Amino acid sequence: MYIQQLYMKDLNIRLKTVSELSVSKQAVINVFLTHTMFKTKLLDVLKPHDLSIEQFNVLRILRGQKGKPLNLQDVQDRMVSKMSNTTRLIDKLILKEFVNRDECPENRRKIELLISSEGLKKLEEIDTLVDQTETQMTSNLTKTELKQLNFLLTKLATTA
Amino acid sequence: MYIQQLYMKDLNIRLKTVSELSVSKQAVINVFLTHTMFKTKLLDVLKPHDLSIEQFNVLRILRGQKGKPLNLQDVQDRMVSKMSNTTRLIDKLILKEFVNRDECPENRRKIELLISSEGLKKLEEIDTLVDQTETQMTSNLTKTELKQLNFLLTKLATTA
């Protein structure tokens, strides 16, 4: 509640001044604001399950492997964050027993990461909630508008 | 260099799978990816000046006052982050002598924050660089597309 209210307050203040700025500056600010809103709402959903957004993402990445292990590099490549953090992030998932880590037999520099059955169970528990949240967060755009948005954001990020 | 390459690698991997997801999920991922790209590039510019993005934002907010002091709450309301951090963030700006903090005479609970002349000088030094970066980051969208993007993002964030 508090967060949403605070956020809306920020937004109103920003929208007054944003319109005077260049379209580029506006775009940057709008992306930052939207990101903050998405992050906040997703975190609201994940928090009761004691997962951060990045931890949730890593679990989904590992689930996507369907039993095949991934090493740190693999996981890292599918994330939008930094190597240095991934070790510690996964440490926390291992503590919660959602992930297992083993030494890779062929190459002892590597590690093998696998999601556990508890991890899978937790993901199933959350999936629907996250889906609903994502739908709700984007609900004041029509499907056509969302496609348009995705087109623009993809174009923006791909070559820039 | 390294960051950009890594980022592009991530993006390519994501774009393969993203298309299979719902438009809502795609939008969320695209906003996250774009945010990361923007943040990385802005940080590249600010880093040589020993400023974080949020520190830079606070300086710009204070400059916008043209001599009138702001208290913490005011600054916070114009930011996209959390109260708890703002104290510490400003501590660092004070250490760098870009900002002065005084007790508010009418209400000793409040503080008065002012940008220093060094702070103003630093901002002038960076302004052009940041403008160029923002323009360059958004350069593969036309002005019309950027306006469209701003419309969609504003609509997305305003009521959701």
Add this chain to the structure above:
DNA sequence: GTACAATTGTTGTATATACAAATGTAAAAG
């Protein structure tokens, strides 16, 4: 086959984010 380079992962430090609790001051209630 030893020296050097590359790969893979871990650790350290600074900053930012998120929340809760604590501190100090002002205002309101009684």
Add this chain to the structure above:
DNA sequence: CTTTTACATTTGTATATACAACAATTGTAC
């Protein structure tokens, strides 16, 4: 005028982000 409530800021703790340095293992060159 004292107690309670609200306000403004600070501090503490956990996680995430960014970068650099380090350690261990593997690969390559001579």
